[in-house]
Amino acid sequence: MPYCVLCGTALPAAANFCPTCGKSTAASSPQATAVITGNATLNDVPAIIRRPTKYYALGMYRSELKGFVQGLQRYAVLKVLRDYPEQFKEVFIACEKQINAITADDLLTMFLPLFSEDGGNRRKREKDIIEHWVSYVADIDKGV
Secondary structure, eight states: OOBOTTTOOBOOTTOSBOTTTOOBGGGOOHHHHHHHHTOOOGGGHHHHHHHHHHHHHHHHHHHHHHHHHHHHHHTTHHHHHHHOHHHHHHHHSOOTTOSSOOOHHHHHHHOOOOOOOTTSHHHHHHHHHHHHHHHHHHHHHHTO
8 A cells, every 4th residue: 555755644546645635646656655664675775765855856946947947948058958968968967088077166157147127026036046046056066
């Protein structure tokens, strides 16, 4: 029987949402069920760690990633990246043969924001987005 990964409630077989907390059952997994029932093994550990890590990372930076993708789309960079991924692989993915790997400082100086008029709500939101972007880049640079 599957269990909710959020509250641990036993889920009916055909349930799309947990009847107790409302969490989508799409998030439940055999590994989560094994942890809740106490039947987890060492083989389950990578999947058990990967799932909440991915959920946390995507949840924490979802709006920043969405804004980044929208910026890439606006300047037609996303299409080029998708059409020619191998040509950009060395720019975005560090590897041993790469001599000049892109750094956090490089990335931050490549994208200089043009803010709207000072004092408005839009400007505040833009500054918040930039602060999150800088934090995201710094986390990546630290290997977080």
